[in-house]
Amino acid sequence: MIYDIALAIDYGYAARSDRSRTLMRLLPPDLPGAQTVLSRRLHIDPAPDERRDWLDFFGNATTSAVWHTPLNALRISVDLGVERLAPPPLTDLSPALADLPAALAAVRDLGARSPHHFRRPSARVAQVDAIETFARALAGPRDTVIETVQSLGHALHAEMQFDAAATSVETGPAQAFAQRRGVCQDFAHVMIAGLRALGVPAGYVSGFLRTEPPPGQPRLEGADAMHAWVSAWTGPATGWMAFDPTNDQWAGLDYVVVAQGRDYLDVAPVLGSLRSAGGQVSRHSVDMIPRAD
Amino acid sequence: MPRSLSRLDADLFADYRRLSGVADELFDAEGRMRPVWQRFVHRFARLSPDEIASRFERGNHYLRDAGVYFRQYSADPLAERDWPLAPIPVILHEGEWQTICAGLAQRADLLEQVVSDLYGPGRLVADGHLPAELIAASGQWLRPMVGIAPKGGHFLHYLAFEIGRSPDGSWLVLGDRLQAPSGAGFALENRMATGRIFPERFPRAHIHRLAGFFQDFRAALAGLSVDGGAAILTPGPSNDTYYEHTYIARYLGLPLLEGEDLLVENGAAKVRTIEGPQPLGVLWRRIDAQFADPLELNADSRIGTPGLVEAVRQGRLAMVNALGTGVLEMRAMMAFLPRIAQVLTGQPLALPNIATWWCGGEAERRYVQQNAARMLIGPALSPDLPFDADGASPGLPADWSEEAGARFVGQEAVALSTTPAWVTEDGQPLSLGRVEPRPMTVRVFAARTPSGWRFMPGGYARIGKAGDATALAMQKGGSVADVWIVSDRPVPNLSLRPAAGNAFRRASPGVVPSRAADNLFWLGRYVERTEDAIRLIRAYHTRLATTDNPADPLLRRMEAFLPGHGIDPGQPMPDALLARIGAARACAGKVRDRFSVDGWAALVDLHRTAEETLRAIRPGDDAARGMSVLLRKITGFSGLVQDNMYRFQGWRFLTLGRALERADALATLLIALAGPDAPEGSLDLAVEVADSTITHRRRYAVETSRESVVDLLALDGDNPRSILFQLRVMRDQAATLPGAMENGRLAPLSRALVPIEALVSVLAPAQVTEARLRRLRRDLARMSDLLTDAYLR
DSSP: OOEEEEEEEEEEEEEEEEEEEEEEEEEEOBTTEEEEEEEEEEEEEEEOOOOEEETTTOOOEEEEEESSSSSEEEEEEEEEEEEEOOOOOOOOOOOOOGGGGHHHHHHOOTTTTOOOGSSSSSTTBBOHHHHHHHHHHHHHSSSSHHHHHHHHHHHHHHOOETTTTTOOTTOOHHHHEEEEEOHHHHHHHHHHHHHTTTTOOOEEEEEESSSSOTTOOOOOOTSSSSEEEEEEETTOOOOTOOOOOOTTEEEOTEEEEEEEESSSHOOEEEEEEEOSSSSSSEEEEEEEEOOOO | HHHHHHOOTTTEEEEEEEEOSSSSSSTTTTTTTTTHHHHHHHHHHSOOHHHHHHHHHHHHHHHHHHTOOOOSSSSTTTTTEOOOOOEEEEEHHHHHHHHHHHHHHHHHHHHHHHHEEEEEEEHHTTTTTSSSHHHHHHSSSSSGGGGGGOTOOOSSSSEEEEEOTTTTTTTTEEEEEEEEEHHHHHHHHHHHHHHHHHHOHHHHHBBBSSSHHHHHHHHHHHHHTTTSEEEEEETTTTTTTHHHHHHHHHHTTTTEEEEGGEEEEEEEEEEOOSSSSSEEEEEEEEOOOOOOTTTTSOTTOSSTTTHHHHHHHOOOEESSTTGGGGGGTTTTTHHHHHHHHHHSSSSOSSSSSEEEEESOOOSHHHHHTTTTGGGGEEESOOOOOOOOOOOEEESOOOTTOOOGGGGEEEEEEOOOOOOEEEEEOTTOOGGGOEEEEEEEEEEEEEEEOOOEEEEOOOOEEEEOOOSSSSOOOOGOOOOOEEEEOOSSSSOOOOOOOOOOOGGGEEETTTBBBBBHHHHHHHHHHHHHHHHHHHHHHHHHHHHHHHHHOOOOOOHHHHHHGGGGGTTTTTOOOHHHHHHHHHHHHHHHHHTTTGGGHHHHHHHHHHHHIIIIIITTTTTHHHHHHHHHHHHHHHHHHHHHHHHSOOSSSHHHHHHHHHHHHHHHHHHHHHHHHSTOOTTTTTTHHHHHTTTOOOHHHHHHHHHOOOOHHHIIIOOOOOOOOHHHHHHHHHHHHTTSSSTTTTTTTEEEHHHHHHHHHHHHHOGGGGGGOOHHHHHHHEEEEEEEEHHHIIIII
């Protein structure tokens, strides 16, 4: 399936912001066997005085932009053509939850996809007792890791309600879980906290979700903006598997990955430092349309 | 008792006993006094208790006068504590010291190899010599730094090692400090203070000097910064060792910067100065790496500089030490270093580290569990020494579990050696003290130089408060002693000789960071505002004390206009005055490295007097007298600034701030008290508040008239308390600021000042109307904006 994706983000600054520096993680990577990027373009207006592109530690395409003069407004737009390949049928070759520590101990690797990065609390996903208790109640030691991922994602989807007004980008998983409400970022953070508490390495994926569903299927939550879901390491045979707790399903043909990391902060689409006294407003919109062939 | 001691004054050392099971610095294993101590002890023991007390007092005096302090983390983030000097030094022979340094040089090279592997090829993890889980769990292994080769080729440039002597007499490394090691500046002060306590030529002539170490380090920094300046990056005044940052900056002649002072442009780090961005080639950072860049490291950091990692990535900025080297500090690292030394160098560690087991491994976990009673078990990732603050305790911790093993290390509970310490009971005078054995550790500083690792010869030992090692931390009442490395022969006396040739370039004193200039400008303004308020309040209470008429029109007039200054006439010590003094002190506190110790002390004294001593003054005479006290103190500060402060650009900003504020205050005063409707006595009051009573009598020899008062306080260019005088000060200072001329034309600030000064200089008193004064005040506010735009952003 080939998608055309268009993203636009607009910022307006109440006070002119002096010497802004921004990091963007908006360009999807090629993922062998999962997705191929056919075309990608990142346009920044006004054009920055400095721009650099590199791959960060986790392999995400990162762009830094610097303006030497003050900004009133900023528009970032991305146009993409991405082919998403059908995932192989799910075969559960993952170890039992109780056997995962031994599997992890055998991994002598600190590369971008090493599960070791994703085991501990991270900047935006603290250890949360309530989530740990919830997760433990669901998981049996002889359940496979894949079963565990699926049952936790399913349970969270049932437990929590999608509510765009309940949280902000700063909300942590403890609060989102306490109020049982939030958006895709909150669902993902809560699930990551739960998986890590069970000893399952878990990370955060940002990306796009098909805007209009295939005929006869319901529209998915989170398709109007950039989406987020969870990636879990399920053992040496099956590796990383992606689950979307907001929509209670494995992230398959409808999903395009942009960036992966330990939590939101590692993949934040736009991270800025603006020396500005005033507030800022932003809008953002996404369209992801299957290409007619 | 050993013979060598029995000849000494037995009282002083009567309580000194080598404790069983631990080594001692004074006595060797056979109970003989170590030769290196003998002559010192011999002299010391001859002193009378009173002589000893007065010598120790002299040392403490020195430290107080020098303003040495550290911060104790407590409820009040700015609480300062006197430096806790232990007066008796620790004495080591240079031969023993050389052996220690040789072992530490090997360790420093090993650490460099480990950290360059962790940020490079990752062989140690891939080959199983370091557990991936442990490195990944460390908050100090900074992923954005992976793959970045440090400018200059090395990660480590400046290290400290905490070492201790074990019961068998050999030395052990207890901890490696490479994030932002502190203490070297305090070591210099320790040495200055002990020099006051023990001034005798012997042993002084035999003690290795500290200065050479700093010379070499300074030259090494200069060598790293060929394409820009060198500077020190501090987290700021609320850090526990901020004093040392200011001290070292002054000692080495390097600018002391905060994150806000830096910007990164086109991949290069620069300092924001009043002369525009200036290139920077090397930063000796005293801030923890993760706070250095909120954009790529810890997003919550408020003390960092966005883009700093970018400057490092571009190879444009050298960091001492490289960002991310803190990963080596975690306790668990000690469990692996002995084996890594074998693997990488084929040699064992010449100086072993404290035996450590990481409980993430099954065998190690079992071993620690079985031997818990003789272990200190604590957090694996913590950089703290085994017995320090959050430290470990003997036996299994409460939250110990099989699964949580990776969070813990066990470390052998070593009994540290003891050293003589002067001990008094709480509240006892120094003269009643005794010499008793106390546990100690030595901090050894090392700097990379082109010719290898250079070690600071002594200077810093931590002495425990009580008999056991758990009380070593200063935060828990421990103290710090000088360490003398003593030679058999006199050592050459090299104090800080001028650096030869191109080894070192002093930063131009003209380069003032914009933030510092901003704080100085506002310091000037707040000091002047404070003085103005004190004079107004004093005048009010003097009047209150001399009239029994509550409806006195002049009092009424003052009660009407004081609130316009934010001053509540009903409060003898108005909150507004305390706020101004506090604001002045806060500004000064941010630029303490640019002040004399006395200037700072004067400001602190002013603050304390107003806050404490005079808090409860009563209206009338009492308040008037209190204000006079404050006035003397603030003019003391102003005098120090005027007389002692070097005329660098920063001083000009302070002066501009004062002049602007004084001109404004005079205009305000004339509006309030020299108008046509002003009640009788107003003009005298105005002259009094402006401290010009005597001058007025001299100049005019008549009673005050509107003309004479306006002439004196607005138009007389010879009266420092006139508007014209202050405008001229501003004009003159502005003309010497950087960029005062742009292509042969005056820059905006001067361009705006010149016509105002010219206008005021030709006015006649009658033309100084209220409307004109109000316009002048608006013009002054505009000057402040122009100055800020041009220099302080």
